[in-house]
Amino acid sequence: MSPRVAVVGAGMSRFVRRAQETGKELSWIATREALASCELKLDDVDAVCLTSAPDAFDGVHRKGDYLADGAGAWAKPYMRTYVGGGSGVFTAIQGWYTVASGLADVVVCVAEEKMSSCQPHPQGAFLTIFDNILERPLGPNLLWIFALEMQRYMQAYGLDKRDIAQVAVKNKRNAAEHPAALLGQADITVEDVLGSETLAWPVQRLDVSPISDGAVAIVMASEDAAKRLTDRPVWIQGVGWNLDTTYWTNRDLAYPEYVENAARMAYGMAGVNEPRKEIQVAEPYDPFDYKELHHLEGLLLFDRGKAPEAAADGVTARDGDLPCCPSGGLLGVGNPIAAAGLMKIAELFWQLRGEAGARQVPGTPERGVAQAWGDLMQVGTVVVMGNGGGPLATATQSPPFAPRATSLSDQEFRSATGAVEQRLDTRYEWDPGEAIGAVLDGLREQRILATTCISCGRTLVPARKFCERCFRPTDGWTEVPHTGTVETFSICHVTWDMRPLDEPQIPAVIRLDGTSEGGFLHLVGEVAPDDVRAGMQVEAVWKPAGERVGSILDIEYFRPLEPELRRELVAVAAVELPVEIAP
Amino acid sequence: MSPTKIPGELSVSFRYTPGVGNTAFFEGLRDRAVFLGSRCEDCGVTSVPARIFCERCLAELEPSLECGPEGELVSWTLVRVDVDDQPLERPVTYGLVRLDGADTVLLHRLLHTGGEPAIGERVRAVFTSPREGSMLDVEGFAPVADGAGP
Amino acid sequence: MEAMALRVGVAGIGWSGFSRTTEGTSYKELMFEAARSAYADAGVDPRSDIDSFVCCSEDIEEGTSIFDEYVPDQLGAVQRPVQTVASDGLFGVATAVMLIRSGVASAVAVESHSKASDVVSLGRVDRFAMDPVLNRPLGVSPTALAGLEMRRWLHVTGRSESECADVAARNRAHAATNRRASYADVHDPTPLFDPLTREQTAEPADGCVVLVLTTEERTPEGSVFIDGVGWSQDAPSVESRDWDRAAAAERAARAAYDRAGVEPGDVELAEVDDTFAYKQLQHLEALGLSDLAEDRVNPSGGALGEGHLREANGLARALACIEGLRSGDARVGLAQSWRGVPSTSAAVAVMRR
Numbered sequence A: 001m002s003p004r005v006a007v008v009g010a011g012m013s014r015f016v017r018r019a020q021e022t023g024k025e026l027s028w029i030a031t032r033e034a035l036a037s038c039e040l041k042l043d044d045v046d047a048v049c050l051t052s053a054p055d056a057f058d059g060v061h062r063k064g065d066y067l068a069d070g071a072g073a074w075a076k077p078y079m080r081t082y083v084g085g086g087s088g089v090f091t092a093i094q095g096w097y098t099v100a101s102g103l104a105d106v107v108v109c110v111a112e113e114k115m116s117s118c119q120p121h122p123q124g125a126f127l128t129i130f131d132n133i134l135e136r137p138l139g140p141n142l143l144w145i146f147a148l149e150m151q152r153y154m155q156a157y158g159l160d161k162r163d164i165a166q167v168a169v170k171n172k173r174n175a176a177e178h179p180a181a182l183l184g185q186a187d188i189t190v191e192d193v194l195g196s197e198t199l200a201w202p203v204q205r206l207d208v209s210p211i212s213d214g215a216v217a218i219v220m221a222s223e224d225a226a227k228r229l230t231d232r233p234v235w236i237q238g239v240g241w242n243l244d245t246t247y248w249t250n251r252d253l254a255y256p257e258y259v260e261n262a263a264r265m266a267y268g269m270a271g272v273n274e275p276r277k278e279i280q281v282a283e284p285y286d287p288f289d290y291k292e293l294h295h296l297e298g299l300l301l302f303d304r305g306k307a308p309e310a311a312a313d314g315v316t317a318r319d320g321d322l323p324c325c326p327s328g329g330l331l332g333v334g335n336p337i338a339a340a341g342l343m344k345i346a347e348l349f350w351q352l353r354g355e356a357g358a359r360q361v362p363g364t365p366e367r368g369v370a371q372a373w374g375d376l377m378q379v380g381t382v383v384v385m386g387n388g389g390g391p392l393a394t395a396t397q398s399p400p401f402a403p404r405a406t407s408l409s410d411q412e413f414r415s416a417t418g419a420v421e422q423r424l425d426t427r428y429e430w431d432p433g434e435a436i437g438a439v440l441d442g443l444r445e446q447r448i449l450a451t452t453c454i455s456c457g458r459t460l461v462p463a464r465k466f467c468e469r470c471f472r473p474t475d476g477w478t479e480v481p482h483t484g485t486v487e488t489f490s491i492c493h494v495t496w497d498m499r500p501l502d503e504p505q506i507p508a509v510i511r512l513d514g515t516s517e518g519g520f521l522h523l524v525g526e527v528a529p530d531d532v533r534a535g536m537q538v539e540a541v542w543k544p545a546g547e548r549v550g551s552i553l554d555i556e557y558f559r560p561l562e563p564e565l566r567r568e569l570v571a572v573a574a575v576e577l578p579v580e581i582a583p
Numbered sequence B: 001m002s003p004t005k006i007p008g009e010l011s012v013s014f015r016y017t018p019g020v021g022n023t024a025f026f027e028g029l030r031d032r033a034v035f036l037g038s039r040c041e042d043c044g045v046t047s048v049p050a051r052i053f054c055e056r057c058l059a060e061l062e063p064s065l066e067c068g069p070e071g072e073l074v075s076w077t078l079v080r081v082d083v084d085d086q087p088l089e090r091p092v093t094y095g096l097v098r099l100d101g102a103d104t105v106l107l108h109r110l111l112h113t114g115g116e117p118a119i120g121e122r123v124r125a126v127f128t129s130p131r132e133g134s135m136l137d138v139e140g141f142a143p144v145a146d147g148a149g150p
Numbered sequence C: 001m002e003a004m005a006l007r008v009g010v011a012g013i014g015w016s017g018f019s020r021t022t023e024g025t026s027y028k029e030l031m032f033e034a035a036r037s038a039y040a041d042a043g044v045d046p047r048s049d050i051d052s053f054v055c056c057s058e059d060i061e062e063g064t065s066i067f068d069e070y071v072p073d074q075l076g077a078v079q080r081p082v083q084t085v086a087s088d089g090l091f092g093v094a095t096a097v098m099l100i101r102s103g104v105a106s107a108v109a110v111e112s113h114s115k116a117s118d119v120v121s122l123g124r125v126d127r128f129a130m131d132p133v134l135n136r137p138l139g140v141s142p143t144a145l146a147g148l149e150m151r152r153w154l155h156v157t158g159r160s161e162s163e164c165a166d167v168a169a170r171n172r173a174h175a176a177t178n179r180r181a182s183y184a185d186v187h188d189p190t191p192l193f194d195p196l197t198r199e200q201t202a203e204p205a206d207g208c209v210v211l212v213l214t215t216e217e218r219t220p221e222g223s224v225f226i227d228g229v230g231w232s233q234d235a236p237s238v239e240s241r242d243w244d245r246a247a248a249a250e251r252a253a254r255a256a257y258d259r260a261g262v263e264p265g266d267v268e269l270a271e272v273d274d275t276f277a278y279k280q281l282q283h284l285e286a287l288g289l290s291d292l293a294e295d296r297v298n299p300s301g302g303a304l305g306e307g308h309l310r311e312a313n314g315l316a317r318a319l320a321c322i323e324g325l326r327s328g329d330a331r332v333g334l335a336q337s338w339r340g341v342p343s344t345s346a347a348v349a350v351m352r353r
């Protein structure tokens, strides 16, 4: 039995599109408010836990070191943990084990993101999260993977876009009561979402939570310290985290198994056997509207494919049977990535104390779950929190009470005194190693190579020298056919840095014939976008021998195997997104 | 054989706003050729450049205290290679300067012309003109003994 | 705070690389090799016996954002609890200790690696760690901070440049018998950032280290135990840090000694950060180990002799220390890391056999 750890305070900055404040200053705003909320001085803090998503947003290498002063870490034990988009919830897990280990009594957990620094558009940083050798040459953007996953989710369960869009509506309406929110909108409708610009089908602009700047902090304490500090500690009852394989194109994207694994770990620790009965409020991760539904299923709160129906019935509304994202979530409050995750923990803290004011869920909730997600649709982080059934406060005001941050217009941002522009000028010569080296040689010779594991009997594409399931070296090489099936696809209208494309791109996960779930990300061509279907048979179209250099681009694209489906791509009207509304 | 190494980069650029504290500091440099700092009375520490918070106690600070333009040389180095480890044609001297009234140091170029710098030596900021609001509004620090200054 | 030693066991150690380049081996393949040998050393199957995985890396060093996406498969960590600590490997050791002490894990794998040979411009990587508006516009190499700190430290302590040169020579002599050393033969007094010279600066190397840490109950008798950990940092700003001493290493050491219930005088073997030769002397002072016999300090040759494994340097020091304790050379050992310029972060582990 692990020692009991509680959350005793929380604070946050405003979430804004472009903050004048540095990441240090945003962190300070949140940390100071969190300490003030429980009347602590920095001297009372034993250790500081920090998280922040990629350095490529803030544009600072070793961002953890850089942010130390703003997080209140001067001369204290201090560490930055990191699990991509899952980081914000994870930093509460970091705070939990820092205290539960007995190495600290009182810790501050801080999550910061200043995405506006990244140019030409912060979404550009996401190009750098893809595989350096096999994916980045395709120019992927973040919308691709969400669109591919959303399409697979919709297709697997026969879902309607309307059922998904209502999540965005609910969360943006909820956020209208959040004083730190960037995107609260009390009068938004499903028609607004369904009518917004299509970015990468099925993803439309209002399905997405846009990039933002902001910071959140919480204070955590050991049982003794918590009882000394507050009458209403909110206990961390369970924590769970889980990372799935890097080879995301080998997975069925319809269901987030890693979220289920993390949830089972957290529920197990919390002694929650029937989450649907024992959880009264949830803050699932909602960077895109469908993700909330996907995650509610992974959290075992709804059957697979059934969350949209429940949402349509109002179950997840703030006054429903299982209020979800009463904060307004990322879709409503904003999405400074790591900060947005910790905002969910802060919201549960306020809800479970009865302090959420206008956002307070009805009844007397005793237990809540917060969850975040990240990486290549790969990581789940889950925290179960409870008030032990204590009495709730009745609050008239909605926290946070005075969230700060100075929002700059694009023009103010461009003309700010003392602003510095710099390109990330690091250069690399990546060693593909034995496995990918052989794959590249194969591509140059118009061959698609795979490795095999005799222990599990799988044929692995992309090839690797180790079988991740059996944890043993692979046994040999084999060549696989150049044909396969479209597992899932998207029709994308924007580039990686959110510029409109003249002609849509059709990224797809291609399952190659003769492999075991093997496949990779590539583009589909010679087809009308309306004719592309999941399950469509395709074949590789290769560059001529003299032009192949040993690259994933030696395959130009995949085209329908059925000649009747092949045609020239037709140019469609590009989407022009004003800078203020581009996600 | 395919290339044994795959060239790559991280294709992003940045535009950094200097933040609230540094904005006041840069405006001081640009408009008045002064170094603005902030003092935390609780900790007894004066920081230059100005900060909106004390890093030791997180108190909110005012960026209002003028320090320098003279100060003491805390350390110096002769930089002979660039960031890529290639020899510089002309080595450059950098120093750490504790401005009068400040407890912190500034990293900047030293403008010594004759003789080596010495730790503890008095130096004085040399400003550029016109100034734009940047660390480069300071050309560097010169020995007070040279009579450099306004 | 705890007065009892932490008693987290080192059940297994593994490594790969430790050479100037590892051409033809990807970072994933380097990690797989080190992990396999650590698990074999510990006699565990990661798919069933390891509860939690901790990797220590930084995105820009790797050239990939959200680099933690790329770690689980080659560590046997798929669909398991995996996290990245964006710091030096010894911070990962401290994390593993906390995970075990909290009761959430009884066996943890800690990994860190360097594929420095993939990075054309390590200096530019480090420069991106400097403050973007206050420091970077000057265009100066971040290693200039080491030149500034070295001169200040010599001035404050009265130590000499020749003592620093002796450290470099001694570490490289130690490295001559270390099969992991790539830089035993460097004699290059070229000044870089006066008074810092090339031979007093550790050069980068490739390699990976994996440790398997377990609860006391799960650790075989006679193993090495981590009894104390500490980590801290000074002000991150160039402007407000303490330029006279290694304040973070002092604080980290105090915490580690207290947790282990030992004093500096008990330490018989130390593997300390020697990214620059003067740092070894400065760190020994911070650790209270200035009087430790010369042959007991960095007998591996340190980073000056082995080559600097970047964020894995702390694990390289821990690895050498664990091997020394296992061989019976000492009963109480210490490993210490510093993250290099422009960082002020430092960590310490105190171990006992």
Ligand SMILES: [Zn+2]
Pocket: B040, B041, B042, B043, B044, B054, B055, B056, B057, B058, B059
């Ligand atoms: Zn103060």
